[in-house]
Amino acid sequence: MTEFLHQPGFFGTNANMAADLTLSMSLLVMLILSFGFYLARKGRYEGHKWVQTSGVLLNVVLVLWIMLLPYRDFILRDQGGPREPIFYYVTMLHAGVGLLAFLLGNFVVLRAHKLVPKALQFNNYKLFMRTAYTLYFLTTLLGISVYYVWYVVSANPPTF
DSSP: HHHHSSSOOOOOOOOHHHHHHHHHHHHHHHHHHHHHHHHHTOOHHHHHEEEEEEEHHHHHHHHHIIIHHHHHIISSSTTTTTOOHHHHHHHHHHHHHHHHHHHHHHHHHHHHHOOOOOGGGSSSSHHHHHHHHHHHHHHHHHHHHHHIIIIIIOSOOOOO
16 A cells, blocks of 8 residues: 555656545545535535535545644654745645634534534534635645645655
8 A cells, every 4th residue: 555655646746646645535525515515505404414524524534644644744844854935834824724624624513413512512503614614625725735835846845
């Protein structure tokens, strides 16, 4: 499996297969969440709940399995660095907004399934869900920027 993930990616950039799969999965998460948003607009709330839950769970796997280690290695430990300042800035911005999206999105899903204490429950679903969706959307755009900076314009792209 390791050999497969470390071979050149399929987008034709300096990225490996793991990075190209990460970008593809991130776009898939955004498509799933957008479809869930569509279902809510059509009043299909039960379907909406399960589609959003699926998107958020896929995102949990994506973040915990694929994103934390490169952040630790290439930003916190500066493995293979130093690099251009934009490399660090865009990645840290993506991580900050992504952390907010991750926490709020997971909280909304837990609340939808009645898995949070009564004191933490909210009634204004639209505000919380739309905020989480907006943060996920912004995080996806920033993730595309990270990919572009790391693997298209960087003179010293990370390798892992």
